[in-house]
Amino acid sequence: xxxxxxxxxxxxxxxxxxxxxxxxxxxxxxxxxxxxxxxxxxxxxxxxxxxxxxxxxxxxxxxxxxxxxxxxxxxxxxxxxxxxxxxxxxxxxxxxxxxxxxxxxxxxxxxxxxxxxxxxxxxxxxxxxxxxxxxxxxxxxxxxxxxxxxxxxxxxxxxxxxxxxxxxxxxxxxxxxxxxxxxxxxxxxxxxxxxxxxxxxxxxxxxxxxxxxxxxxxxxxxxxxxxxxxxxxxxxxxxxxxxxxx
Numbered sequence: 001x002x003x004x005x006x007x008x009x010x011x012x013x014x015x016x017x018x019x020x021x022x023x024x025x026x027x028x029x030x031x032x033x034x035x036x037x038x039x040x041x042x043x044x045x046x047x048x049x050x051x052x053x054x055x056x057x058x059x060x061x062x063x064x065x066x067x068x069x070x071x072x073x074x075x076x077x078x079x080x081x082x083x084x085x086x087x088x089x090x091x092x093x094x095x096x097x098x099x100x101x102x103x104x105x106x107x108x109x110x111x112x113x114x115x116x117x118x119x120x121x122x123x124x125x126x127x128x129x130x131x132x133x134x135x136x137x138x139x140x141x142x143x144x145x146x147x148x149x150x151x152x153x154x155x156x157x158x159x160x161x162x163x164x165x166x167x168x169x170x171x172x173x174x175x176x177x178x179x180x181x182x183x184x185x186x187x188x189x190x191x192x193x194x195x196x197x198x199x200x201x202x203x204x205x206x207x208x209x210x211x212x213x214x215x216x217x218x219x220x221x222x223x224x225x226x227x228x229x230x231x232x233x234x235x236x237x238x239x240x241x242x243x244x245x246x
Contacts (some may be wrong), residue, residue: 003167006159010034012173013180018193031162034184041180042156046083048210055086059149062141067115069148071126071133081133082152085126091147092120100124103138111138120146171209178202 010031014020019030026034060069060077072081088100101123108125118139127134137148157166168176179202185191 002173003165004173005163005165006035006038007031007162009159009173009176009180010038010162012177013038013184014188016177016181016198017185017188017190019184019188019190030188033187034180035159035162037183037187038176038180039158041183042158042176045156048206055151056082056154057149057151059091059147061147062120062137062144064142064144065117065140067137067140069135069137071135072131075132077135080154080157081128081131082126082154083128084153085124085135086151086153088124088148088150090120091149093145097149098122102126108136108138114138115140117142119143121148124148124150126150169209171205171212175202175205175209178205 011020011026014026014030014034015022015024020026058077058079069076071077071079073079075081085102088102089097090100091097098120100121103123103125105125105127114136116139118141120141121137121139123138125136125138127136135150159166178198182194182198182202185194
């Protein structure tokens with residue numbers, strides 16, 4: 001992997017779109033305009049679930065009798081707010097991991113009493129609100145000796161300045177170069193230089209990233225017991241059996 005600045009990526013894209021020639025540097029105003037376009041593009045890429053940056057595991061200790069945890073800079077979980085969570089589990093004081101159901105919005109809404117006490121949560125619901133996401137756990141842990149773990153998709157970060165440095169994962173530099181070139185060509189009146197070969201290169205570069213991310217995605221664990229607000233007690237990862245109700 002190589003370290004790039006936003007300026008490097010912008011210059012490469014502008015050369016591919018023939019807006020710049022080899023050895024030329026973009027004007028400051030032009031570079032700032034393309035920086036905005038770069039951030040708009042990477043922001044849109046966050047919605048393509050297989051075009052992810054990386055998987056992250058975040059953990060935190062429960063607070064007794066706390067049901068909702070805010071997620072984002074300055075929140076209970078002081079980290080980048082994810083768009084979604086992939087898997088979740090809780091770890092007991094002996095180091096055993098217990099799988100948790102990830103609820104959809106309608107499933108969470110069907111739980112009649114959200115503030116239900118229990119030893120540890122068996123179900124979680126994540127609501128990606130702005131500016132802070134909301135991670136709900138059920139039932140509420142009445143002790144703080146268990147630890148929550150959540151695996152999430154890490155979204156691609158924005159480039160705040162032209163000199164911001166990023167170490168790009170394999171394949172991203174090429175995908176950014178040609179997809180950004182196609183977008184900026186219209187901005188500079190250079191649409192005529194966009195060839196079918198460039199479009200194919202841009203699409204192929206994105207597809208390769210998606211293919212490797214798809215191959216790396218974890219298959220969900222199968223269970224022999226139904227989900228729902230009653231009787232769903234979670235799965236012990238070690239035994240692949242349901243746990244006792246808290």
